[in-house]
Amino acid sequence: MNRKKSIFQLLTEKPWETDQIEADNDHEGRTVNISKQKLGLRTIMAASTVLFSLFVVAYSDRMLVNDWRNMPEPWLLWFNTGILVISSIVFHQATKYAKKEIFDKTKNCLYFIGFLAYSFLIGQLIVWYQLINTGYYATSNVANAFFYLFTTIHGLHIIGGIYFWGKTTSKFIKRSLKKEDINNLIDICAVYWHFLLVVWLVLFGLMLSS
Amino acid sequence: MSDEQDHKLEAKSDYVADASSVSTPDIDAVPEAELPDQELYHSHSWWTTYVFSQDAKYIGIQYALTAIGTGLLGLVLSWLMRIQLAFPGLGWLEPSSYYQFVTMHGMIMVVYLLTALFLGGFGNLLIPLMCGARDMAFPYVNMLSYWAFVVAVLVLLASFFVPGGPTGAGWTLYPPQAITAGTPGYNGGIILMLISLILFVAGFTMGGLNYIITVLQLRARGMTLMRMPLTIWGIFTATVLAMFAFPALLVGCLMMTLDSLLGTSFFMPAMVSLGETLTHEGGSPILFQHLFWFFGHPEVYIVALPAFGIVSDLLSVHSRKTIFGYRMMVWAIVGIGALSFFVWAHHMYVSGMNPWFGFFFATTTLIIAVPTAIKVYNWILTLWRGNIQLSLPMLFSLGFIVTFLNGGLTGLFLGNVTVDVPLSDTYFVVAHFHMVMGIAPILVIFGAIYHWYPLITGRMMNETLGKIHFWITFLGSYAIYFPMHYQGFVGVPRRYFEIYDSPYIDTSTLLLNKFITIAVLIVGAAQLLFLYNLFASARLGKKSEKNPWKANSLEWQTPQMPPEHGNWGKELPKVYRWPYDFSVPGAKEDYIPQNQPPSEIIGAKVEKT
Structure with a gap:
């Protein structure tokens, strides 16, 4: 049951050798010692990272053409960024409470996170509204188009997160979870929240710096 | 302090479900350190059993049938195109229809047939069975994946019925022409195509998540990674590639x-179209090409790697011999997968690029031939002194080796910039990629269907019909694609709907065009034989015994054949060896199934390969 093996060690095993056969017969069937949900989330995050990296590459490539005109960053975007940061912190707190089994506080945290996530989405929509009203259409410059595209894709990821947050929270409130599952699921949602914060910081930073 | 303690305790009892009320599977049979058995969804109605099924076996069959159905449309499109090419005088097709058919044929065959059939079809059918799992990790998501695929296919087909018809931009969908007036389907068909692809990617991501997690986490006890059948290695690696490659397609499609x-x-430069200046400016068409081929090249291996894996297993089983160099085969699969992300620009030599850039990609392209060649050598060495059974799966596997070698060698030509530039827009390229990623994987698919058909239906497919099907398909494909190499060398351009009476084109090529078309019609018609065999054998076929090919891998060791819901009856299998112990000296039978305990084969001496 060697879990600490690196991919290279795994690939160089010699499955025909006697020692290896004995060790292999005891293998429990899992490659890594984490829950399938957690590994699933990591897979999705890896795919999302590729997706956002390709957007960043496309952005950096397109930026070099001379028709590029920067768009302003409304102060509300900073505010929304703040909301995301706070919701990540609260989620971190929620995982701590869940681990210590202070479940009432966990519940409050979860509610607050939901409120923050919806506020973030509404905040982003208000930013859109403001920008459109001041004439920054997606068609008027490609920088604007990238802004709308990035916020949409990031927003869709947030909506996906809200779906799983909702499932976790409702199961939690209905008390239909085992203790390990509570920790596992809240952990997973928290990691995803941190991931989306990082993605947003990268995208926002990219748009600020150009 | 004590208050808080009480509060905690109370909260604990409140929020934590009573362990006895949550259904825990029976784990009596296994020692404590083991993982609990997977909880399964049990269907109750006809709809949830056969239509919205969450059983990976059913989903695999659904995927396969949908993909084959779509593929038949692709086949008919190729007939229509070939008739136009052979007999341009008939006025059979409009130029716009020809381009639309080329586009739809290409996209259907690459994405909606091959990708869906190998990963969705064989992946779903074989991963849980070969790994010794009861089902996929997330059965519900798996079902969503299939239905997203169905919707993607329907959207694709809908594009035939919108004004302007489907897109005619070529399967690479290069902007600016794909969305500019003058290209067929530039405002309706292309949108549906892009939406369909976006849906496909979304659906595939859900399926791919399942394949990866199931292979990594839900294997039977004793099934280490290096004891997995190469089929699983191929499908697994291809899925990983797809998870990294499809986002590039998604980005391109969205933009x-x-x-x-x-x-x-994003991609549209400033242009004058039909005398009018378009509102676009500054976009970069080359950026789309990079995105497309960053997906497009791994896509070739998304199709090829499962084929490599499956053919390795077929060769081993049907020559009753251990696969030669198992570890090297695994490394080659992983190595090809990694390298496939560094070769994409060899599809863009004629788009123009920095010579050093081209040099880099030519080098990586030639390097990827090394692990590929290792695989071919190992297949041949597996056959060497094997007890070769010329069964249908073996025939198709042998056909694959030859065809893949042929297409791979022309790939070496085309990987070099200087050779590619003159050949790039000729039929040589058409011949190359049809050999290497059309015919070769399709032959494996046929072999795999003949091989695993008894597992699905409990009956064998008709051998005679199968042999006729094989010889017509195999020889017929050579009749189609060999002449195309020659046509390419003499400079017949591809993508032309008619060659007219050009003085630069040799008249022999016109005759060849007729010959090729007749071969296409015959080979296409031969697939009807296969379809008849496929559907009729489910009722009329000879009843198969359990494990008819005497294979070692787990899918044949289920208590019932075909396997039932949950696959393994009461107890999950336990694995003691890899699936390649054939003809072991001292063993009673010439095969030792993976789950046969060592105590039952004491005399057998397994040799290293």
């Missing part, structure tokens, strides 16, 4: 959809 619908300028 082109916006360019077309909203009028943004």
Whole structure:
């Protein structure tokens, strides 16, 4: 049951050798010692990272053409960024409470996170509204188009997160979870929240710096 | 302090479900350190059993049938195109229809047939069975994946019925022409195509998540990674590639959809179209090409790697011999997968690029031939002194080796910039990629279907019909594609719907065009034999015994054949060896199934390979 093996060690095993056969017969069937949900989330995050990296590459490539005109960053975007940061912190707190089994506080945290996530989405929509009203259409410059595209894709990821947050929270409130599952699921949602914060910081930073 | 303690305790009892009320599977049979058995969804109605099924076996069959159905449309399209090419005088097709058919044929065959059939079809059918799991990790998500695929296919087919018809931009969908007036389907068909692809990617991501997690986490006890059948290695690695490659397609599709619908300028440069200046400016068509081929090249291996894996297992089983160099085969699969992300620009030599850039990609392209060649050598060495059974799966596997070698060698030509530039827009390229990623994987698919058909239906497919099908398909494909190499060398351009009476084109090529078309019609018609065999054998076929090919891998060791819901009856299998112990000296039978305990084969001496 060697879990600490690196991919290279795994690939160089010699499955025909006697020692290896004995060790292999005891293998429990899992490659890594984490829950399938957690590994699933990591897979999705890896795919999302590729997706956002390709957007960043496309952005950096397109930026070099001379028709590029920067768009302003409304102060509300900073505010929304703040909301995301706070919701990540609260989620971190929620995982701590869940681990210590202070479940009432966990519940409050979860509610607050939901409120923050919806506020973030509404905040982003208000930013859109403001920008459109001041004439920054997606068609008027490609920088604007990238802004709308990035916020949409990031927003869709947030909506996906809200779906799983909702499932976790409702199961939690209905008390239909085992203790390990509570920790596992809240952990997973928290990691995803941190991931989306990082993605947003990268995208926002990219748009600020150009 | 004590208050808080009480509060905690109370909260604990409140929120934590009573362990006895949550259904825990029976784990009596296994020692404590083991993982609990997987909880399964049990269907109750006809709809949830056969239509919205969450059983990976059913989903695999659904995927396969949908993909084959779509593929038949691709086949008919190729007939229509070939008739036009052979007999341009008939006025059979409009130029626009020809381009639309080329586009739809290409996209259907690559994405909606091959990718869906190998990963969705064989992946779903074989991963849980070969790994010794009861089902996929997330059965519900798996079902969603299939239905997203169905919707993607329907959207694709809908594009035939919108004004302007489907897109005629070529399967590479290069902007600016794909969304500019003058290209067939530039405002309706292309949008549906892009939406369909976006749906496909979304659906595939859900399926791919399942394949990866199931292979990594839900294997039977004793099934280490290096004891997995190569089929699983191939499908697994291809899925990983797809998870990294499809986002590039998604990015390209999203941005082109916006360019077309909203009028943004991600890919669209400033242009004058039909005398009018378009509103776009500054967009970069080359950027799309990079995105497309960053997906497009791994896509070749998404199709090829499962084929490599499956053919390795077929060769081993049907020559009753251990696969030669198992570890090297695994390394080659992983190595090809990694390298496939560094070769994409060899599809863009004629788009123009820095010579050093081209040099880099030519080098990586030639390097990827090394692990590929290792695989071919190992297949041949597996056959060497094997007890070769010329069964249907073996025939198709042998056909694969030859065809893949042939297509691979022309790939070496085309990987070099200087050779590629003159050949790039000729039929040589058409011949190359049809050999290497059309015919070769399709032969494996046929072999795999003949091989695993008894597992699905409990009956064998008709051998005689199968042999006729094989010889017509195999020889017929050579009749189609060998002449195309020659046509390419003498400079017949591809993508032309008619060659007219050009003085630069040798008249022999016109005759060849007729010959090729007749071969296409015959080979296409021969597939009807296969379809008849496929559907009729489910009722009329000879009843198969359990494990008819005497294979070692777990899918044949289920208590019932075909396997039932949950696959393994009461207890999950336990694995003691890899699936390649054939003809072991001292063993009673010439095969030792993976789950046969060592105590039952004491005399057998397994040799290293």
